[in-house]
Amino acid sequence: MxxxxxxxxxxxxxxxxxxxxxxxxxxxxxxxxxxxxxxxxxxxxxxxxxxxxxxxxxxxxxxxxxxxxxxDRTRHSADVKDMALGHVAVLRKKITELEAMAQTLQSLASCCAGDERPDCPILKDIEDGTDGPARAPHRFGLLPDGGA
Amino acid sequence: MxxxxxxxxxxxxxxxxxxxxxxxxxxxxxxxxxxxxxxxxxxxxxxxxxxxxxxxxxxxxxxxxxxxxxxDRTRHSADVKDMALGHVAVLRKKITELEAMAQTLQSLASCCAGDERPDCPILKDIEDGTDGPARAPHRFGLLPDGGA
DNA sequence: GTGGGGCTTCCCATTGTGGGAAGGTCAATG
DNA sequence: CATTGACCTTCCCACAATGGGAAGCCCCAC
Known part of the structure; x- marks a missing residue:
């Protein structure tokens, strides 16, 4: 093949x-x-x-x-489990961070009139940094999606 | 400065x-x-x-x-809101994908004895692909964390 | 023998970020 | 004034995982 x-x-x-x-x-x-x-x-x-x-x-x-x-036929399933669970922890951390972003943005957006006027609490917040010192990460590439 | x-x-x-x-x-x-x-x-x-x-x-x-x-002092707050909400949607999608992975892994791990024996349902699953055709993405770089 | 599709290697782009080298600058101290 | 150390400059490299594309060879069918 x-x-x-x-x-x-x-x-x-x-x-x-x-x-x-x-x-x-x-x-x-x-x-x-x-x-x-x-x-x-x-x-x-x-x-x-x-x-x-x-x-x-x-x-x-x-x-x-x-x-x-x-x-490795002599592996310990404990090692595999550790890896899996360790990865779950990484995943959950990432999720938490993403959720914090989403929530902040969502609540900000809900305060925004969303009309033709320029006043916008979202921009105000980003500008003044009211969203706290949340040193959140970014940089999560969105799937180029190599089609299955 | x-x-x-x-x-x-x-x-x-x-x-x-x-x-x-x-x-x-x-x-x-x-x-x-x-x-x-x-x-x-x-x-x-x-x-x-x-x-x-x-x-x-x-x-x-x-x-x-x-x-x-x-x-842009003549901006429409609606445009800002759209961006924010659009981004929230992206974030939520990502979260959903990550959660699917975490959940799969978690449930697999819970079926794994985690002892010194080699039998492991986690590896079996990855091998046979019982986890469905969930074309989930990957590649979310974890923060090199430019410390603030 | 020719065409089209598949294979090869090689290089480039992506997204943000940091590392480091080679060299110029600046301020302070001896 | 000279040296030193911290800071600045540009330039190149690396990362992770993936795709795009070019140039060139190969293979099969017709």
């Missing part, structure tokens, strides 16, 4: 498969005489694992750990 | 101030004889506005719009 087939079968784009290979997340694929990467069912299985882990929000680095555990 | 002072006063790092200038979010600062950027209170005020908007999760592009509205 060539990379295009593997991509379709696994839900990971060809571009990403090459990237994962390049960064060492997956081992280099076998090559055909012409230099084409060839994949077996087993490889697709791994790619699928990766995609699912990505869908659960794990970083590539986290996936590397997960893959290592997956392949 | 030099850039370092402005950075401290506004909560925006010097690096970022230069970046914002370079990308046109703020207009080029005045320069001293030696080529040092100099800032007035007014500039710091603008930088503070930017930082607050970032804290509310707006992208630089969004902030550019917000700034334009802020400076």
């Amino acid at each position: 060539n990379i295009g087939q593997a991509a379709k079968a696994s839900g990971v784009s060809a571009k990403m498969i090459r990237y994962y290979e390049q960064t060492g997340l997956v081992s280099p694929a076998a090559r055909s005489g012409a230099g084409y990467r060839t994949y077996a069912e087993k490889d697709v299985h791994t790619l699928r694992f990766i995609r699912r882990a990505r869908d659960l929000g794990f970083s590539v680095e986290g996936i590397a750990e997960l893959l290592a555990l997956w392949r | 030099n850039i370092g002072q402005a950075a401290k006063a506004s909560g925006v790092s010097a690096k970022m101030i230069r970046y914002y200038e370079q990308t046109g979010l703020v207009s080029p600062a005045a320069r001293s004889g030696a080529g040092y950027r100099t800032y007035a209170e007014k500039d710091v005020h603008t930088l503070r506005f930017i930082r607050r908007a970032r804290d509310l999760g707006f992208s630089v592009e969004g902030i550019a719009e917000l700034l334009a509205l802020w400076r």
